[in-house]
Amino acid sequence: MASVDIVGVRKAFGHVEVVHGVDVTINDGEFVILVGPSGCGKTTLLRMLAGLENVTSGEIRIGGRVVNNLPPKLRDIAMVFQNYALYPHLTVGQNMGFSLKLKKAPLSEIAARVAKAADILGLQSLLERYPRQLSGGQRQRVAMGRAIVRDPQVFLFDEPLSNLDAKLRVAMRAEIKELHRRLATTTVYVTHDQIEAMTMADKIVVMHNGLVEQIGAPLELYDRPANQFVAGFIGSPAMNFLKGTLNVIGGVPNLTLADGARVPLVKAPFSSDGRPLILGVRPENLLVAAEGLEAEVGVVEPMGSETQIAVKAGGHALICLIRDRLMPKTGDMLRLLPEPAHVHFFEADSGRRIEAS
Amino acid sequence: MTSLAQSPSAKSASVRAPGAAARLMAHRDWLGFWFMLPAALILISLLVYPLGLGVWLSFTNATIGDPGKFVGLDNYSWILGDATFLHSIVFTLAYTLIASSIKFALGLYLALLLNKRLPFKALVRSIILIPFVVPTVLSAIAFWWIFDAQFSIISWSLIKLGLISHNIDFLGDPMLARACVIFANIWRGVPFVAITLLAGLQTVSPSLYEAATIDGATPWQNFRFITYPLLTPIIAVVMTFSVLFTFTDFQLIWVMTRGGPVNSTHLMTTLSYQRAIIGGSLGEGAAISTSMIPFLLAAILFSWFGLQRRKWQQGGQA
Incomplete structure (x- = not known):
């Protein structure tokens, strides 16, 4: 086990820089998830950690040791690939013991360590099978077994669940989290799925366009997103944004939308009139009320425990999530009011979070 | 269950039973046979029949202009006592073995x-593909010139460099001539092996190498434990073809040396041609050709076992 420090890391392929100076500190035993849309540089960052890509500038330290120029095998890391990368010509047991075989470990030791890993993952009965004979979930487990056998300082996961079906993904999510609880090995996990990030991580690193947007615990990111990107990326369905200007009318702050519609606010980030502002409100915090923003109902999606309603209001497409058994019809008019305690404000130009005073 | 089993017979009772031929035309199991028939006819008329004819010829004393009579194994007992024929077998084997191994390695x-x-x-x-694209006869002629006793560019260069004083008689010395034809065969055969193996290499997922590298594999171990085992099926195919092509080579030898000097570069193919077509002894030539069949069958059997699907290639649940 070890801590991982990523300090001012940049990566360029030729003239194209894809990671623009990233700083992340990962504590010993922590489960950190790098999340972001595709092309944000998260996988490149992970591959630099693994030693599969060179670091253009900056420093990567594993357990305090600078590993920039160390080959992968000397970094004491293990990686689980998106496509599992199981050796098709080796059995499950041979796949898991491959790294030890390369190290010329005694056969008895290889067998013992493979058996132990197989025990942890419930693979005992599959050790003689070939990867082709396994289901997706089993292959995924073998790939993890191969990592566990090595007993590394750091586990690296590269979108390990994206090739599994939805149900299996949920099951494996819990399994990986449980595995981390048992082994307590520092883990860096890359995904584009914010739900995976929210449910599994101790700490989430949100990346976008080669930069870190925000680092924090899952609920910290959910409750206090640092900017509009994080606010929109974390949470499903995504946060609604209303763009308008701030006006105080009769002592009450209002957000005036482009078409003149007004959203009354309880508190405002600043007192001055006429400033452009973005209001963010999560679908579950957009309440159906007697007064408020007039909205036309679009698609209604009942999901049993809650109902998702797509509406159009003030030139914005919004999503509203309600727990009441309210079943409006397409074309109905509703009045929506953001819950005052759960609104977020962002600067209109930079998208940065503004605290309401 | 009962009603299901009965329904077809009930149907055939009410509808008039079609004729046997019509049923044969429509039956699923026979359908495959009908589709195979055209290909089978082509193979039988263009491959099996001439091959049978050739084998038959080897049991006769036919010459050009004379269909000959059946003479049993006379031709075979005659060529088995013929030092030139025995030498051609040895050289054909050596030619195939040396050229194929070097072609594989390169x-x-x-x-x-x-x-x-x-x-x-x-x-x-x-x-790299050029040697494969150039017609064999053309490249053979080029090699003939390169190895010419008087105009060889190699001799010329070496003389100009002051390394030798006389032209080397590449195709005049038996050992040198053998080396030269083997060299030409390798030059011609390498591209096929290289391009086919390259196609095989490209099917290996790069992430396997990355996984192995993280597992601690050196470049050599990457090759030994990942590339080579994953490439074996395609190596078996390529080398079977390579061995068959090399064993039955004719054009290179015929253009460069015609089997000379003193029959030292005769392959079984060139000797057969010389005896049958140039010499006119069709029966004897056919016997020489037919003698190649056991060797070729052995090569095919060898690769057939090599080509057997390995356990890891089989899908499904075990």
């Missing part, structure tokens, strides 16, 4: 090289 090396990130890769790839 081809694999080139394939591995071309599989790396390389500047001008497309250009290099096309250049």
Whole structure:
């Protein structure tokens, strides 16, 4: 086990820089998830950690040791690939013991360590099978077994669940989290799925366009997103944004939308009139009320425990999530009011979070 | 269950039973046979029949202009006592073994090289294919000139460099001539091996190498434990073809040496041609050709076992 420090890391392929100076500190035993849309540089960052890509500038330290120029095998890391990368010509047991075989470990030791890993993952009965004979979930487990056998300082996961079906993904999510609880090995996990990030991580690193947007615990990111990107990326369905200007009318702050519609606010980030502002409100915090923003109902999606309603209001497409058994019809008019305690404000130009005073 | 089993018979009772031929035309199991028939006819008329004719010829004393009579194994007992024939077997085997091994080694090396990130890769790839694209007779003629006793560019260069004083008689000395024809065969055969193995290499997922590298594999171990085992099926195919092509080579030898000097570079094919067509002894030539069949069958059987699907290639649940 070890801590991982990523300090001012940049990566360029030729003239194209894809990671623009990233700083992340990962504590010993922590489960950190790098999340972001595709092309944000998260996988490149992970591959630099693994030693599969060179670091253009900056420093990567594993357990305090600078590993920039160390080959992968000397970094004491293990990686689980998106496509599992199981050796098709080796059995499950041979796949898991491959790294030890390369190290010329005694056969008895290889067998013992493979058996132990197989025990942890419930693979005992599959050790003689070939990867082709396994289901997706089993292959995924073998790939993890191969990592566990090595007993590394750091586990690296590269979108390990994206090739599994939805149900299996949920099951494996819990399994990986449980595995981390048992082994307590520092883990860096890359995904584009914010739900995976929210449910599994101790700490989430949100990346976008080669930069870190925000680092924090899952609920910290959910409750206090640092900017509009994080606010929109974390949470499903995504946060609604209303763009308008701030006006105080009769002592009450209002957000005036482009078409003149007004959203009354309880508190405002600043007192001055006429400033452009973005209001963010999560679908579950957009309440159906007697007064408020007039909205036309679009698609209604009942999901049993809650109902998702797509509406159009003030030139914005919004999503509203309600727990009441309210079943409006397409074309109905509703009045929506953001819950005052759960609104977020962002600067209109930079998208940065503004605290309401 | 009962009603299901009965329904077809009930149907055939009410509808008039079609004739046997019509049923044969429509039956699923026979349908495959009908589809195979045209291909089978072509193979039988163009391959099996001439081959049978050739084997039959080897049991006769036919000459050009004379269909000959059945003479049993006379031709075979005669050629088995013929030192030139025995020598041609030895040389054919040596030619095949040496050329195929070197073609394999060089081809694999080139394939591995071309599989790396390389500047001008497309250009290099096309250049490597040139020997394969040039008609064999043309390249054989070029080699003939390169190894010519008087005008050899190799001799000329070496003389100009002051390394030798006389022209080397490449195709006049038996050992040198053998080496020269083997060299020409390798030159011609390497591209096929290289390009085919390259195609095989490209089917290996790069993430396997990355996984192995993280597992601690050196480049050699990457090759030994990942590339080589995953490439064995395609190696078996390529080398079978390579061995068959080399064993039955004719054009290179015929253009460069015609089996000379003193029959030292005769392959079984060239000897057969010389005896049957040039010499007119069709029966004897056919016997020499037919003698190649056991060797070729052995090569095919060898690769057939090599080509057996390995356990890891089989899908499904065990």
